[in-house]
Amino acid sequence: MSALSQRTIDVIRKNEGPLLASWHANLDASGAARDSRISQAEFESQTKEFLRVLAAGAAMGDVNGMAGNEWSEARTFLERLSRSRALQGFDSQHTANFIFSLKHPLFELLQAEYGKDPADFASQVWAVSELLDGLGLHTVRTFQKSREEVIARQQEELLELSTPVVKLWDGVLALPMIGTLDSQRTQVVMESLLQRIVETGAEIAIIDITGVPTVDTLVAQHLLKTVTAIRLMGADAIISGVRPQIAQTIVHLGLDLQGIVTKANLADALAVALKRSGFVVTKGA
Amino acid sequence: MERIPILRMGEFLLVTIQVDMHDQLAMTLQDDLSERISGTGARGVLIDISALDIVDSFIGRMIATISGLSKIMDAETVVVGMQPAVAITLVELGLTLPGVITALDVERGMRLLRDRLQSR
Amino acid sequence: MSTLRQGSQAVAIEQDVVLARQTARKLSIECGLRLVDQTKLITAASELARNAVIYGGGGHMDWELLEDGARRGLRLIFRDDGPGIPDVKLAMTDGWTSGGGLGLGLTGARRLVDEFSLESAPGAGTRVTICKWT
Known part of the structure; x- marks a missing residue:
């Protein structure tokens, strides 16, 4: 089973600063960064919080058990994130990119760390990739659901407006x-x-x-x-x-x-x- | 034995149903009411169901039966305070209770009973 | 579609009909059904639970809280090992009754819910499944 090794988790925690910087740069480049709907402070606290729950989750559990308890904190965080993105009117691509744009910075970090161990490098890249894909999918799913809820509520409000007693x-x-x-x-x-x-x-x-x-x-x-x-x-x-x-x-x-x-x-x-x-x-x- | 209280108010009887009735309790109420109508010579019965959040076919049938029974014994029955959701559900269920007199609340039900008695 | 929670309770004697209604009420509130839909589902549950006691000689009510996209649903299954229904089509006719009732239980319950299915055969018991969605 592919899981993040302790070494990977340690290196993520140690390099939080540079990782965040290059993640932000990546988000900017992909156009998925914040605009006026989200403040800079809120945005930075979101990226920082995600890295924290990612490392915390990885430290506890195996990558394939996305539905397990060890990932509940990460799932809750992402559900809150995609809900607020849906309410702010962002599209699903934007929301998914929040996670997928972390891949590249993480791969670079792993490359620097495992440069001399191709086997370990491959298995860790694989694990990180699977993990982020899983989390990304969960985000999109929640996003979709939030949007449907918004639409259903609007329909209801419209119904009530059109029927004065x-x-x-x-x-x-x-x-x-x-x-x-x-x-x-x-x-x-x-x-x-x-x-x-x-x-x-x-x-x-x-x-x-x-x-x-x-x-x-x-x-x-x-x-x-x-x-x-x-x-x-x-x-x-x-x-x-x-x-x-x-x-x-x-x-x-x-x-x-x-x-x-x-x-x-x-x-x-x-x-x-x-x-x-x-x-x-x-x-x- | 568990029973629903029947209050006497002048020539009328008042029943306020506040519990989720099981079938036997409903049957007991039906028997008790017909006893009390004949015992007191009451001219009208008010059944307040504003606290009931469902009325199924069994309770619906009990209401229709009480209404029919009282008519034979020369007393009018008025059912008061049926909740909107209950009314919608009863209609959908197919129980429209034709012949059962209804009013929005106890006060109006009482007024309706007096009017009907006077016009007889 | 996924099942969030599920459970089961006995519907053996008349008092259990009241308990089945109370469970249906609690779950339909948790499910987020609108008040009118709650009332319809509880009423249908009351009819079917009574049928299971009177005609089925007692049985069970299984419940499932469901989720399908943004919708939530409550499914109730009433099953008994009673004599079963010989003519299902006849039993689904308004006003038909085998036990002195109004004959509105089954047909009425069907009109009150979004999904309804009835499986029964002589000697093989009866199983009625109903479901209501937000």
């Missing part, structure tokens, strides 16, 4: 839906409406779909399920602004609209809601 009157909420509805968006919107009913104690919720051009089977079913869920919670729902095409879809699908109040537009729905809540609207003299 507004209070129309005391005890009357309205959800004006606009644009094409897909099944996932409908679900999120409906859940936020139900949540608002609990928070505000509103007894009537109007779902206005004037701004929705068409609905598919799933979305129509979601709408109906939401109306039923609102009833189970103890409030009432009114659907307003049903376009002719949507009405046709619903009838074609054979969906049961029994017991569901629909109104031509939001104004009519509000009138019904006010009447049910016991309000009377009169025109001033």
